[in-house]
């Protein structure tokens with residue numbers, strides 16, 4: 668069974684995807700980490716993330732490691748949304764994601780284009796969303812708990828920026844697949860959102 672979970676930043680898609688993977692006993696890939704790993708390399712080498720050729724030349728795409736805790740930083744997320752707009756970066760990461768999705772036994776992947784590009788053939792597709800203020804509040808609390816000094820207003824502005832970039836790029840923009848089930852987590856606890864996700868997957872698969 669292939670489960671595709673897409674949605675904007677801080678919608679809850681990562682938490683939901685991990686819970687689905689546990690529930691259905693499937694391997695899970697957070698595809699945002701791939702773009703974050705590219706951004707992290709570009710940043711470390713002090714390259715310009717808007718320059719597609721530089722990002723492509725700097726990365727060994729088959730060797731990207733996804734365990735560095737620095738990948739979760741907000742600055743890396745912002746830069747990831749810049750490098751992820753480059754078609755050559757997306758192309759370089761495509762095979763690895765498709766392979767993961769189509770491994771024997773199935774998988775859960777979360778990202779922006781899983782249901783539309785990586786696994787249009789997925790058995791179940793969720794599009795997880797929440798209002799921008801709700802997502803900003805969650806992300807702000809998470810950053811505060813990790814000791815980052817940042818205001819709610821700054822987090823909200825960053826989220827709106829990232830939404831705009833992810834939705835308006837020409838290659839694989841963030842979009843709900845026609846056959847994806849929408850799941851609005853704005854007014855749901857984590858437990859309620861996970862329960863709803865499991866029943867939506869069971870209804871589709």
Ligand code: C5P
Pocket residue numbers: 676677698699700702703744747748749751752777778779780781829833
């Ligand atoms: O999901 P996360 O916030 O970790 O993703 C970081 C950035 O990577 C996103 O803002 C988006 O631009 C990009 N991304 C993408 N396609 C995916 C996953 C992430 O373009 N499948």
